[in-house]
Amino acid sequence: MTSTPTEVAPAAPSALRRLLPGAPAGREARGSTLLRHLAVAVFFGTLVVLVTNQLAPYQNLQVARVCAFLCVTAGHTVLVGLNGQLSLGHGALMATGAYTMALTQQALDERAVRGWWTLPASLLAAVAVTALGGLVVGLAAARLRGPYLAGVTLAVATLVPAVTTIFTGVFNGEQGLPFPAQTPPAALGAYFQPERWLAWIALAAALLTMLLLANLVRSRFGRSLRAVRDDEVAARLAGIPVARTQVLAFVVSAACAGLGGGVYAMLTATVAPGKFPLDLSLFLLMAIVIGGLGSLAGAVWGAVLLVALQDLPGLLTEHLDLSAGLAQRLEGNLALAVFGLILIVVMLAAPGGLQGGVRAVGDRLRAALRRRRAPRRSPDR
Structure with missing residues (x-):
């Protein structure tokens, strides 16, 4: 008797393998991953807080600036590194978040709205508006690749500063918008260093960003991002909506840039085109x-x-x-x-x-x- 050769299907890419039907859900693994990420965030957060207690005011501002930029670079890594989309416009997205933050604070001050919640509300507004901008850019760039995609995002980088200088009644032109100083809560004491308080706020934003993105990268959506980056045709055959995945990657990345821009506005005290x-x-x-x-x-x-x-x-x-x-x-x-x-x-x-x-x-x-x-x-x- 002669044996008939059996056909062996080619192995699916690693990012696709776990997206195919029959792959384990891994609910327990997701829970353990979340706990591990929480533990890492608590450890590094506690470490940085202890370090800021020993730093001079300018050094605490440097820590705060690192945290603000970390929000942006982490989101940028998701877009470029995990999804393979080149963006030259994240400085403009960061500026969008900063201006939204300043305008929201200005509107609240004009209406004499006070309270601890105004700062988180302004940051949420910055994230929401910038995410909406990322949605628009993502929809426009969903069919573009390589230098064409880079050209669209570069156009965004030149458009946003131009808008701020044209509509001077809203954005105050080259002088920019002032941002109110953030004073530490009275519970921290009268002599608590304001720069340390800013560093703590920026640290909280950076840790939240890293925690959310770390879990997103390990999720099904994160695997879809890598699958689209590795091979769009194979990802489409596996049932992954390629265009929607790319647009959502832009939205997530833009939201992170908006958060970083909002924190950066809080640190610079003035939001002007020259800052971006x-x-x-x-x-x-x-x-x-x-x-x-x-x-x-x-x-x-x-x-x-x-x-x-x-x-x-x-x-x-x-x-x-x-x-x-x-x-x-x-x-x-x-x-x-x-x-x-x-x-x-x-x-x-x-x-x-x-x-x-x-x-x-x-x-x-x-x-x-x-x-x-x-x-x-x-x-x-």
């Missing part, structure tokens, strides 16, 4: 590439780099005896030049970004420890 230049979108994209597109941890590296490199020209002009003209040129170009140099070095040395390099080093150390702990075989006699 065109190169901010380029900085945000380079930050997540340098940090590592594959994970949310890379967004943390990117946020830290953003704040550190923005402060670099000021540190140089403070400690070096530079002329006024040279100091002005450094302030405008040094951060971009250093960012570009770091990007080249990281792409050559660690294509997976800083987080990918850290993960590779950790894997090698664990492999070395396993080899050392493995029992040695006696030589054969």
